[in-house]
Amino acid sequence: xxxxxxxxxxxxxxxxxxxxxxxxxxxxxxxxxxxxxxxxxxxxxxxxxxxxxxxxxxxxxxxxxxxxxxxxxxxxxxxxxxxxxxxxxxxxxxxxxxxxxxxxxxxxxxxxxxxxxxxxxxxxxxxxxxxxxxxxxxxxxxxxxxxxxxxxxxxxxxxxxxxxxxxxxxxxxxxxxxxxxxxxxxxxxxxxxxxxxxxxxxxxxxxxxxxxxxxxxxxxxxxxxxxxxxxxxxxxxxxxxxxxxxxxxxxxxxxxxxxxxxxxxxxxxxxxxxxxxxxxxxxxxxxxxxxxxxxxxxxxxxxxxxxxxxxxxxxxxxxxxxxxxxxxxxxxxxxxxxxxxxxxxxxxxxxxxxxxxxxxxxxxxxxxxxxxxxxxxxx
Amino acid sequence: xxxxxxxxxxxxxxxxxxxxxxxxxxxxxxxxxxxxxxxxxxxxxxxxxxxxxxxxxxxxxxxxxxxxxxxxxxxxxxxxxxxxxxxxxxxxxxxxxxxxxxxxxxxxxxxxxxxxxxxxxxxxxxxxxxxxxxxxxxxxxxxxxxxxxxxxxxxxxxxxxxxxxxxxxxxxxxxxxxxxxxxxxxxxxxxxxxxxxxxxxxxxxxxxxxxxxxxxxxxxxxxxxxxxxxxxxxxxxxxxxxxxxxxxxxxxxxxxxxxxxxxxxxxxxxxxxxxxxxxxxxxxxxxxxxxxxxxxxxxxxxxxxxxxxxxxxxxxxxxxxxxxxxxxxxxxxxxxxxxxxxxxxxxxxxxxxxxxxxxxxxxxxxxxxxxxxxxxxxx
Numbered sequence: 001x002x003x004x005x006x007x008x009x010x011x012x013x014x015x016x017x018x019x020x021x022x023x024x025x026x027x028x029x030x031x032x033x034x035x036x037x038x039x040x041x042x043x044x045x046x047x048x049x050x051x052x053x054x055x056x057x058x059x060x061x062x063x064x065x066x067x068x069x070x071x072x073x074x075x076x077x078x079x080x081x082x083x084x085x086x087x088x089x090x091x092x093x094x095x096x097x098x099x100x101x102x103x104x105x106x107x108x109x110x111x112x113x114x115x116x117x118x119x120x121x122x123x124x125x126x127x128x129x130x131x132x133x134x135x136x137x138x139x140x141x142x143x144x145x146x147x148x149x150x151x152x153x154x155x156x157x158x159x160x161x162x163x164x165x166x167x168x169x170x171x172x173x174x175x176x177x178x179x180x181x182x183x184x185x186x187x188x189x190x191x192x193x194x195x196x197x198x199x200x201x202x203x204x205x206x207x208x209x210x211x212x213x214x215x216x217x218x219x220x221x222x223x224x225x226x227x228x229x230x231x232x233x234x235x236x237x238x239x240x241x242x243x244x245x246x247x248x249x250x251x252x253x254x255x256x257x258x259x260x261x262x263x264x265x266x267x268x269x270x271x272x273x274x275x276x277x278x279x280x281x282x283x284x285x286x287x288x289x290x291x292x293x294x295x296x297x298x299x300x301x302x303x304x305x306x307x308x309x310x311x312x313x314x315x316x317x318x319x320x321x322x323x324x325x326x327x328x329x330x331x332x333x334x335x336x337x338x339x340x341x342x343x344x345x346x347x348x349x350x351x352x353x354x355x356x357x358x359x360x361x362x363x364x365x366x367x368x369x370x371x372x373x374x375x376x377x378x379x
Numbered sequence: 380x381x382x383x384x385x386x387x388x389x390x391x392x393x394x395x396x397x398x399x400x401x402x403x404x405x406x407x408x409x410x411x412x413x414x415x416x417x418x419x420x421x422x423x424x425x426x427x428x429x430x431x432x433x434x435x436x437x438x439x440x441x442x443x444x445x446x447x448x449x450x451x452x453x454x455x456x457x458x459x460x461x462x463x464x465x466x467x468x469x470x471x472x473x474x475x476x477x478x479x480x481x482x483x484x485x486x487x488x489x490x491x492x493x494x495x496x497x498x499x500x501x502x503x504x505x506x507x508x509x510x511x512x513x514x515x516x517x518x519x520x521x522x523x524x525x526x527x528x529x530x531x532x533x534x535x536x537x538x539x540x541x542x543x544x545x546x547x548x549x550x551x552x553x554x555x556x557x558x559x560x561x562x563x564x565x566x567x568x569x570x571x572x573x574x575x576x577x578x579x580x581x582x583x584x585x586x587x588x589x590x591x592x593x594x595x596x597x598x599x600x601x602x603x604x605x606x607x608x609x610x611x612x613x614x615x616x617x618x619x620x621x622x623x624x625x626x627x628x629x630x631x632x633x634x635x636x637x638x639x640x641x642x643x644x645x646x647x648x649x650x651x652x653x654x655x656x657x658x659x660x661x662x663x664x665x666x667x668x669x670x671x672x673x674x675x676x677x678x679x680x681x682x683x684x685x686x687x688x689x690x691x692x693x694x695x696x697x698x699x700x701x702x703x704x705x706x707x708x709x710x711x712x713x714x715x716x717x718x719x720x721x722x723x724x725x726x727x728x729x730x731x732x733x734x735x736x737x738x739x740x741x742x743x744x745x746x747x748x749x750x751x752x753x754x755x756x757x758x
Contacts, residue, residue: 012391013413013424014691016707017510017633034392037416040510040633045392107522112515131396131419133512136491140516143486143660144523254396254419281522312393328395 018042021067022157022219026227030237038068038131044239051334054243057206058335058379061165062238063226066203066210067157072115072127072135076149079123082142086127087117088263088272088280094119099184099199102127103263103271104134105282109289110259111266112137114251116201118186118212126154126212130253141281157216161226162208165233170209172229174198178209186212191222203240205248205373243331246340249300249372256298256328256342264289265344267298267372296325299350300374301341303358303367307332308339316359317343324349327358335376339365342372397421400446401536401598405606409616417447417510423618430713433622436585437758440544441617442605445582445589446536451494451506451514455528458502461521465506466496467642467651467659473498478563478578481506482642482650483513484661488668489638490645491516493630495580497565497591505533505591509632520660536595540605541587544612549588551608553577557588565591570601582619584627584752622710625719628679628751635677635707635721643668644723646677646751675704678729679753680720682737682746686711687718695738696722703728706737714755718744721751 012018012035019041021027027044034045044065047053056062074083084091087102094100094117102117104127113134115127127134139151161170170178174189178198181187186199197212213219227235251257257266264272264286274287301317314326325345333340341358349356354369391397391414398420400406406423413424423444426432435441453462463470466481473479473496481496483506492513494506506513518530540549549557553568557577560566565578576591592601606614630636636645643651643665653666680696693705704724712719720737728735733748 010391010393010411011413013415014689015415015631015634016691016693017631018416020692034390036392036394037397037419040416106518133515136512137515137519139485140519140521141523142519144520252394252396255394310393312395313399314395 041068061163064160090273109285166208300370304365401595420447440542443539457526469652488664545587679749683744
C-alpha cells in the first residue's frame with residue numbers, strides 16, 4: 001500500500017450565496033460537525049461520527065434538515081404537459097396526493113436530476129430536487145415552448161423524520177392521521193394551526209416522513225416540538241447517512257450519476273415508460289440505447305476488510321488488469337463488516353460475484369460485485 | 380453590543396459531486412485554508428489571511444484557481460441568436476476575440492447569472508459563469524425553441540493571474556504577444572505547444588489575465604511554469620479577495636444579486652440595450668421597471684471602525700429607524716480603515732453621504748452610503 005496523501009479537511013467559507021435554513025440554528029445547537037453544499041444550501045453530513053449516526057438511525061429516530069431539497073413548483077394550465085415532458089416516468093398514473101421518483105432527462109437521455117415529484121393538484125406539482133438547478137431547465141423549456149405555466153422555487157423547506165420510531169414520533173406531534181399515510185403518499189396535517197404537506201418518504205431505508213415546511217418562521221417551533229416529543233424515543237439530530245444510503249442502494253445525483261449517464265445506465269429503467277406513447281424529452285435517445293444495449297450499469301461493490309478512506313474523487317475499478325469503471329460512493333459498513341460502494345461498471349462485469357479490484361488512495365483492494373441494495377444483517 | 384453567536388467554522392464534507400480541479404493539488408500544496416463551493420466545484424477563499432492575501436494581491440502577482448467559472452459553450456447556426464436572447468447586452472457590437480460582461484435575465488427581468496461572454500467565432504461563444512446552472516437555462520431555451528445550436532459545458536478550467544506584476548509574469552511564460560492583448564480582449568497563445576485562449580480580464584481591479592486551460596492534464600505544468608517564472612516577482616497563491624472585490628465594487632452573483640433582482644437594481648443599466656430593437660428575454664419587464672422607477676439600488680456602505688465579523692447572512696440596513704435594505708457583502712478594509720459593504724437599498728437612500736445604520740451580529744453600527752467602487756488610497 002502507498003502512503004495516503006494528507007489532505008487536511010478544509011474550512012467551509014460561508015456567505016449568503018450558500019443559504020442557511022429555517023433549522024440551521026437548531027442543527028448547530030445539536031452539534032453538527034460537517035456540512036456539504038447542496039443546491040447552494042447547507043446540508044449537514046455528520047453529527048457524532050458517520051458510524052454512530054448510522055447505528056442511531058437504524059435503532060431510533062432522527063430529525064434531518066433537508067431544506068436543500070429545493071422545491072420547483074410547476075402550476076398552470078400546461079403544468080402536467082410540462083411535467084410529463086421532463087420525465088420518462090408515466091405521470092398519467094400519478095394521483096393527487098401521490099409522490100413519484102422521477103428521473104429527469106435531456107435530449108440525449110442524460111440525467112439532469114432525480115427529484116421526487118409530488119402531485120399537489122391536477123395542474124400543480126412540486127419537484128423535490130437533488131443537486132442541480134432544474135428550475136432553470138424547466139423555466140427555459142416553458143419559455144421556449146410558450147407554455148402557459150408558472151415555474152418557480154417555492155419557499156418550502158423539508159424536514160425529514162427518519163428511523164424505525166419515526167411513525168410513533170410523528171403521531172405524537174401531528175396526530176393519529178399520520179398512520180393512514182401510505183408509502184410515497186402525502187396528506188395535509190396541521191402544526192400550530194397551519195396545514196403542511198407531510199409525505200411518507202425520505203432518503204433512507206429505515207422508514208419515515210418528510211414535512212414540507214412552507215412557513216420558515218415555524219422552523220424552530222417544529223424542530224422543538226419533535227425534539228421534546230421524542231425524548232423517550234432517543235430522538236437525535238441526523239442527516240442522510242453515507243453508510244445507510246449505500247447499503248440501501250440509494251443513488252446520489254452528482255456522485256453516482258451525472259449528465260453523462262442515462263437512467264438505463266443508472267438502473268432506473270423501471271421508472272421509464274419507453275414503450276408508451278407519452279411525450280418526454282430524451283425518449284428517442286433512450287429507446288436507441290435500449291436497442292443497442294446499455295454499455296455500463298450501476299451496481300454494488302464489496303471490497304476489503306479494513307475501512308477505506310473517505311472517497312473524494314471516483315476510484316477506478318479494474319478486472320483482469322483492465323479499467324472497467326469507477327466507484328462513486330464508498331464507506332465501511334459495520335453491519336456487513338467490509339467496505340461497500342456504488343459503482344458504474346461495464347455492463348458485462350456487473351453480474352453479482354464478479355471479481356474486481358478497487359484502486360483506492362491506499363492501494364488496490366480486492367472485491368466483488370454485489371446486488372443493490374446490499375443484503376444487510378438485521379439488528 | 381450583544382454577544383456574538385458562536386458558530387464554529389464547520390468542516391466541508393467533500394464528495395465527487397463537489398468537483399476538484401486540474402489545479403487542486405497545487406492549491407493544497409500552497410496551503411489553502413478555506414474553500415467555498417461554486418458551481419459545485421472547489422473555489423479557494425483564503426491562503427494566509429484575507430488581509431495578508433489582500434496586500435499581496437495589490438503589490439505582487441497571484442495565481443488563482445478559478446476553474447469553478449464553468450464555460451457554457453454555445454455553437455451552431457443559431458448560436459448568436461440564442462446568445463442575444465439570453466442577455467440585455469447588445470452583442471452585435473462584440474467582435475470575435477472580445478469579452479463582454481453580460482447580465483442574463485429571465486422573463487421577469489430577474490438576474491440568472493452575470494457571466495463574461497467570449498465571442499470565439501461568428502457562431503461560437505463561451506459564457507464564463509458565475510454560480511448558477513445557466514447551462515440548463517440555455518439548453519432549455521434551445522430545446523423549447525427548436526434552435527439549431529449545441530449547448531454544453533466545455534472542459535475548460537480558467538486560471539487567473541492577477542496583480543500589478545501579472546503582465547510581466549505572463550510575458551515570461553507566454554511571450555511578448557501578451558502585451559498586445561487589450562483589456563477584455565483575448566488571443567490564442569501557446570504553452571508547451573498547445574494553443575489556449577488568454578484574456579486580459581479577471582475578478583480583481585489589480586489587472587491581470589485569465590488562461591482558459593482546455594487540457595486539464597496540463598494543469599500542474601502550467602501552474603509550475605508560472606510559479607517558477609514568478610519567484611523573483613513574489614508570486615503567490617491567491618483567490619478572489621473579499622476586501623479587494625468589495626473595494627472595487629465587483630458584485631457577486633448569489634450574494635449581492637439574485638433572481639429577485641433586475642440588472643437595473645444592480646446598477647448594470649449600462650450593459651442593457653433597452654432602447655434598441657434587439658430581442659432578448661426580459662426586455663419588456665426591464666422597460667416597464669425603467670419607466671415606473673427602480674425601487675432599490677446597489678450601492679456601497681462604509682460603517683464602523685472596529686472590524687466586523689464575517690457576514691454569513693445579509694445584515695439589515697436602517698435609516699431613521701426604518702428598514703431600507705440589507706448589506707450582502709462586508710469586510711474590514713485596512714486601506715480605507717473602516718468596514719465596507721455592498722448593499723441593496725431603497726433607491727432614495729442611495730445618495731452618497733446618506734446616514735445609515737447596519738445591524739450586525741455584534742450590534743447596530745453607524746455608517747454612510749458611498750459610491751461603488753470605493754475610493755481607495757494608493758499604496
